[in-house]
Amino acid sequence: MIPRTRVAQVLRPLARATASTPTAASSRMAMRCIATSAPRLLSASSPRRATKLTTEMYPGIKRDERFKQLSSDDVTYFKELLGSDSALIDGLHQDAAADIEPFNEDWLHKYKGQCRLVLKPGSTEDVSAILKYCNEQKLAVVPQGGNTGLVGGSVPVFDEIVINMARMNKIHSFDEVSGSLVADAGCILETTDQYLAERGAIFPLDLGAKGSCHIGGNMATNAGGLRLLRYGSLHGSVLGLEVVLPDGTIMNDLCTLRKNNTGYDLKQLHIGAEGTIGIITKVSIQCPRRSSAINVAFFGLESFEKVQQAFREAKGQLSEILSAFELMDGKSQSMVHKVRPDSKKPLEDEHPFYCLIETSGSNGEHDYAKLESFLEDVMTKEIITDGVVAQDATQLKSLWSWREGIPECLGHWGGTYKYDVSIPIQDMYAIVDDISAKMEEAGLVGETDEYPVVGVVGYGHMGDSNLHLNIAVRRYDVEVEKILEPYVYEWIADKKGSISAEHGLGIAKKNYIGYSRDETTIGLMKQIKNLYDPNGIMNPYKYV
Amino acid sequence: MIPRTRVAQVLRPLARATASTPTAASSRMAMRCIATSAPRLLSASSPRRATKLTTEMYPGIKRDERFKQLSSDDVTYFKELLGSDSALIDGLHQDAAADIEPFNEDWLHKYKGQCRLVLKPGSTEDVSAILKYCNEQKLAVVPQGGNTGLVGGSVPVFDEIVINMARMNKIHSFDEVSGSLVADAGCILETTDQYLAERGAIFPLDLGAKGSCHIGGNMATNAGGLRLLRYGSLHGSVLGLEVVLPDGTIMNDLCTLRKNNTGYDLKQLHIGAEGTIGIITKVSIQCPRRSSAINVAFFGLESFEKVQQAFREAKGQLSEILSAFELMDGKSQSMVHKVRPDSKKPLEDEHPFYCLIETSGSNGEHDYAKLESFLEDVMTKEIITDGVVAQDATQLKSLWSWREGIPECLGHWGGTYKYDVSIPIQDMYAIVDDISAKMEEAGLVGETDEYPVVGVVGYGHMGDSNLHLNIAVRRYDVEVEKILEPYVYEWIADKKGSISAEHGLGIAKKNYIGYSRDETTIGLMKQIKNLYDPNGIMNPYKYV
Incomplete structure (x- = not known):
């Protein structure tokens, strides 16, 4: 039994939040901007170089010769159909490369297509007429929304026509x-x-x-x-x-x-x-009702076993008000602290693991009481070692920034190899230890410039078994990649995990689906594709 | 502003629950037993007559001549495959009609097939071998679980082989x-x-x-x-x-x-x-965590407009703990009371509408406080007229029995015409008023035996826009049916509702899907059926 005073200490309000921490919204966006699972170096410091064409990066992909080349007649048809200059960008009759670039490239500047026509339908009937024509003429197309995907799914590879949905926004x-x-x-x-x-x-x-x-x-x-x-x-x-x-x-x-x-x-x-x-x-x-009350707690734990216990207790005790349960390992937090030394850490001591819990419900007092009671309980049971609870919105954002700031901070040394995977929860963290040990064994990790790897970290959505395995590096290094692939995919396949938890397949993971799906299932998927799109005009060279 | 005393009165504990009310479980089962949406008379009092063959009730359905008749060789194949006498009921070589009857008939005794072979596979591999053989031999099959469906979907129509899944229960x-x-x-x-x-x-x-x-x-x-x-x-x-x-x-x-x-x-x-x-x-x-606390409230309201307001408030104030919001009209409650005059009503006065709210959460005190505060609020705003809250498990079951007992009680006079439909929430109750007016106009409703209709009532799952439209009758009457069909289906189609909220299509609603789905969608559904089951052996004569 832990002395009551220590329990009380755990529940002390967080009173050290700094005003300079980024808002949740901005840091969240930053996190997304860097996220990518293909092993590619993203440098946060160097100026952006021109994006390579996807066809240069994937020389094995050849243009499907079933598809017709865009003609002047086609452009005329679409102009008449859409009836408005603003509904079409014509790169066939004029040099519109600059105008088309945002539709040809993804926002991470990783993928770049060679589309010469962007269509912006204004109605379902427009979309229908466009697809009917393209299907008859064998013109390949790429549907495009906000173009914020992370796997190159929403930009062309060759000369596919972009059908951008921005005008249909009511x-x-x-x-x-x-x-x-x-x-x-x-x-x-x-x-x-x-x-x-x-x-x-x-x-x-x-x-x-x-x-x-x-x-x-x-x-x-x-x-x-x-x-x-x-x-x-x-x-x-x-x-x-x-x-x-x-x-x-x-x-x-x-x-x-x-x-x-x-x-x-x-x-x-x-x-x-x-x-x-x-x-x-x-x-x-x-659409559910919006919760009026949000509470956030942040705590340290001594092992992944304890993290699992805490998660189980949180599901039981916080049940219907639990809205997030995020995991961060000690390495990720110390790296965030190295990059942001002025941000005071939520907890004074170092811990092997940290968790962030968010509750949202219809009664703030009830929710706070539940959260307090939960923390007392897990402290008494020695599941968590130390913890704090946000007392206001500023503290809440500050706590979130220690989770959401990870991806941005990891890029500080040069870049990050990233994997977004699902793994059954009991095995979820083991891959981090495993990769970390392999990198150490190979002599690739160190504090100085001669070592390519700064650190191997794991964090993510514990509530969804969704791990972000990240390897922060100083430079692109073939020795690092040799350790990572296909080992990581094989590891995930062995645990019946998913190689893409939420980002999808696009072009980035098209070739890796076999690590998460068997041949029969892939065959059945192809059957569906052939049923609906026998000419293959929809978003070719990607997905299954 | 309502005087505080009246608010307090609303929140009085329910102290009149009788021990003789059926348990929630038993009355719920009773509700299900009677539920049916096809206009057919179910008499609660008369002894059960032998179930008619489905082919007699639906003479328009002809046996698909593509399907092979079961042969002795087929039975031998299955006997060798399954390897156990208990895994097969052979009605071809012996008179097994009595053994097969429970597999040939649905539990409402509405549908009856003519199957002569029941297979009970013990593994996925068994199921695979059975289907592979049946597909090659063009033997039609009916997959069967607990055979508790309400639309005749889980029993054969002609001589389809039943594949019962009861042995696969690990x-x-x-x-x-x-x-x-x-x-x-x-x-x-x-x-x-x-x-x-x-x-x-x-x-x-x-x-x-x-x-x-x-x-x-x-x-x-x-x-x-x-x-x-x-x-x-x-x-x-x-x-x-x-x-x-x-x-x-x-x-x-x-x-x-x-x-x-x-x-x-x-x-x-x-x-x-x-x-x-x-x-x-x-x-x-x-599977979510099980809630430790359940609370139930029951209240009266003066219009369906107020019911909608109460539902909106409940979603806002009870939000994450709301687990049921059930609707019952005044007519349904007075009919339950007529059948069970000894059960004291939860509320003394009569009200045009009643609602039952259930909350479930991880902290009973919090939930009760939220429920009290909600009831005070809707009382103050004059949304509800009167209400009670269950103080213990017995009272909770008693309140539920006023909702769950409706179907059983409606059958008291002879039978019930039943429709299980989804309708956008603002229009959900209008169909009850509409049908009621039509029955009255036609002079079909009255207190004495000369009138076929006892009453038209509406109740159901407000939370899911799922209405049970029920017409309690003394006897089967073609004049009543003329008013009901196809008018009810047309009414639902007009409001973009669903003719089957949760029971499915089976054989009962196969011919009515056009009221809820357009031709294009039905065509696309048939495309999927043909893709997976080109020989049509799976559960024929039903569904789309």
């Missing part, structure tokens, strides 16, 4: 009683959530790119984000979709009902299909 | 940290939930037939049940499925991870497919 209806929202695919997530906030509701999805990403793109990539632990997967919250199929057929499955058992739930196939079997044009989704 | 794993459960399709829902209860978890689905239904059948019918408001749809909580396809292919998508974005989410097609494109053999599902 909210059609929101039923304040049932919580069902119907909106265009091109609505920006944050704008949509603000609309809901004014009506006491919340979009059941939150992620770093919310200021740019489209809700249609969120559906197409089955985005997971920060609220999955609480609000569940989009497969559960999406009520209906309107989708234009590759041949122009409009599938109107825009139901606003929570229960509708009348036939196969076809819309589910399009959630996470990454635009390979249709373009999502409208979304109907169940 | 729980394979439960991860107490992540909450993922892996179990055979033939596990009984209640048994599975008891297993989870011992480990502090809950199956994210609850329904009246839980003592008999299989979890595989729950998945195949996309069961909704009593907890959907809280735990969401199975499309969100199912993590993975193992499915045997009609040609014997085993699709192993038995993931235990919450996040896995590696290709099309094929398992979703099988959730709600009613066994028409494969047989679900194993289930992986996310």
Whole structure:
């Protein structure tokens, strides 16, 4: 039994928050900007070089000769169809490279296509007419939302036509009683959530790119984000979709009902299909009430075994109000502290592991009482070693910054090799120890410039078994990569994990799907692709 | 502003519960037993007559001549395959009609097939070998779980072979940290939930037939049940499925991870497919922690407008702890009281509408305080007129019995025409007024035996927009039916509702899908059926 005084000490309010820490929103965005799972060096300090063409980076990919080259007649057809200069960027008849660049390149400047025509349909009928024509003419296309994806799924590889959904951005209806929202695919997530906030509701999805990403793109990539632990997967919250199929057929499955058992739930196939079997044009989704109270606690633990115990207790005791349970290892926190020495650490001592818990509910006093009681309990049981609770919004943001600032800080020395994976929870951290030991054994880790590796760290969404395995490096090094691949993928396959927890496949992971899916399943997926898109015009060279 | 004394009166504890009211479990089961949406008379008092053959009731359905008749060789093949006498009921070589009857008939005794062979596979490999053989031999099959469906989906129409899953009933794993459960399709829902209860978890689905239904059948019918408001749809909580396809292919998508974005989410097609494109053999599902505290309130309101206001307030103020919001109209409650005059009513006065609210959370005191505060608020705002809160488990069951006892009591006069529909919430009750007015106008409603209709009532799951429209009658009457159909279906189609909220299509609603789905969508569904089951052997004559 721990003395009561020590328990009281654990529950002391956090009174050291500094005003200079970045806001949750900005640091979250920074985290997203750096995130990537392909082993590629991203330098935070060096000036940006011109992005290489994807075809140079992937010389093995050849243009599918089934696809027609864009002609003047095609452009004329689209101009007549869309009827507005602003709805089309024509790179065939004029030099529009600069205008087209933002549509050809992803925001990480990792992938660059060679598209010469961008179409911006204004209606579902426009999308239908475009796809019907492209399918008949064998013109390949790339559906594009906010272009915030991390695996190169939303930009062309060769000369595919970009169909950008930004003009379809209307909210059609929101039923304040049932919580069902119907909106265009091109609505920006944050704008949509603000609309809901004014009506006491919340979009059941939150992620770093919310200021740019489209809700249609969120559906197409089955985005997971920060609220999955609480609000569940989009497969559960999406009520209906309107989708234009590759041949122009409009599938109107825009139901606003929570229960509708009348036939196969076809819309589910399009959630996470990454635009390979249709373009999502409208979304109907169940939006919960917005919680009025948010509380955050931050604590240290001595082993991953204790982290699992704490998670189990949190699920039991905080149950319905638990909205986040984030994991950070000691190495990640000490690296954040090295980069930001002026930010005072939430806990004085060093701990092998740290967790951040967020609760959200309808009564702040109740939630705080539950959180206090939980912390007392896990302290008494010696599950956690030390901890603090945020007393106001500034402290809350400060605590979050120690989790959300990790990716940005890891890039400080030069770059980061990153993997975004799901692993059954009991094995979730072992891969970090394993890779770390291999790097040490190979003599690659050290404090000085002669060593390529600064450190191997693990952090992520404990609540979703979603680990970010990161290797912070000073420079690109083939010896480091030799250790990482295919070893990491084999390790994940062996534990029945997923090589892509939430980012999807795109072009980056197309070749690795076999580590997470068996041949039969991949064959069945290809059957679906062939059923809906026999000419293969939708987002070619990617996905399965 | 209402005087404080009146508010206090509303919050008085319920102290009049009688011990003689049926338990929630038994009355819930009773509710399910009577539930049916096809307009057919069910008499609670008369002795059961022999069930008519489905082919007599639906003379328009002809046996598909593509299907082979069962031969002695086929039975020999299956006997060798399954290797155990108890794994097969052979009605070809012996008179096994009595043994086969429970597999040929549904539990409501509404549908009866003419199957002469029941197979009970013991493994996924057995199921695969059976389907491969049947597909090659063109033998039609009916997958069967607990046979508790309400639309005739789980029994044969002609001589289809029944593949009953009862022998595959093992729980394979439960991860107490992540909450993922892996179990055979033939596990009984209640048994599975008891297993989870011992480990502090809950199956994210609850329904009246839980003592008999299989979890595989729950998945195949996309069961909704009593907890959907809280735990969401199975499309969100199912993590993975193992499915045997009609040609014997085993699709192993038995993931235990919450996040896995590696290709099309094929398992979703099988959730709600009613066994028409494969047989679900194993289930992986996310199970939340079990709530330790349950509270129930019951109150009266003066209009459906006020019911909607109360629901909106409940979602806002009770938010994360709200686990049920049930609606009952005044007519339904007065009819329950007529049948059970000795049960004292929860509220003394009559009200046009009643609601039952259930909360479940991790802290009973907090939940009770929230519920009290909610009731004070809606009373002060004159949204509700009167109300009570259960003080113990007996009172809780008693309050539930006024909701769950409705179906049983409505059958008291002879039978009930029943519709289980989803309608956008603002229009949800209007259909009851509408049908009621039509019956009155036609002079069909009255207190004495000369009138066929006793009353038109509405009740259901307000939280899911799921209405039970019931017409209690003294006898079968063609004039009543003329008013009901196709008017009810047209009414639902006009409001973009669903003709089957949770029971599915089966044989009962196969012909009505056009009221809830357009031709394009139905065409796309048939495309999926043809892709997976080109010989049409899986559960023929039903579904889409």
